[in-house]
Amino acid sequence: MAEEIVEQLHKDPGPDPHAGALGRIIDTLGIVFAVGLLASVCILVSEIFLRYALNSPTIWAHETVIFLTACAFTYGGLYSVARNTHIRVVLIYDFLPVRIRRYFDIGISATCCFATGMFAWAAWQGVQRAIWTPAGEFRLETSGSAWNPPTPGIVKLFLLFILIVMTVQFFILTIAYLTKKDG
Numbered sequence: 001m002a003e004e005i006v007e008q009l010h011k012d013p014g015p016d017p018h019a020g021a022l023g024r025i026i027d028t029l030g031i032v033f034a035v036g037l038l039a040s041v042c043i044l045v046s047e048i049f050l051r052y053a054l055n056s057p058t059i060w061a062h063e064t065v066i067f068l069t070a071c072a073f074t075y076g077g078l079y080s081v082a083r084n085t086h087i088r089v090v091l092i093y094d095f096l097p098v099r100i101r102r103y104f105d106i107g108i109s110a111t112c113c114f115a116t117g118m119f120a121w122a123a124w125q126g127v128q129r130a131i132w133t134p135a136g137e138f139r140l141e142t143s144g145s146a147w148n149p150p151t152p153g154i155v156k157l158f159l160l161f162i163l164i165v166m167t168v169q170f171f172i173l174t175i176a177y178l179t180k181k182d183g
Contacts, residue, residue: 016084018176113170120163
């Protein structure tokens, strides 16, 4: 029994077949963000060594780690949509016949498509302030620290991009569930 559970945990189902080519691309790109998380760990370990062993801390480690993890967690939302592993309450869903589940899938995907579209619009409102000065010149928002990288502006742009792609992915899922023939 335990071996079966472990084997099931090691099985990678990949992207949802209904997610289409976009889902496969999203799933493939996930490794980039996983490597970003590993890079964050390496940066933190080196920062600890530099700070406490050599008494020579950096000014860039903390903000770089925040940037990398923010991008990874943002992408994680899109990744879970493509794999159909996003959080859902299945208390009722699991007891429904397959034919009725299809309608729930359509409704859930359409609702999520609308919601992420609205979130993208809201993100655009923040991006406008993060990438343009009041005078209308292009300038990415910076952190205001001693290093002062433009990571806040980049993260806001990335969030907007991810929300747009997520909206498209939910639209693809909605269409796939609408045209689904198997139940």
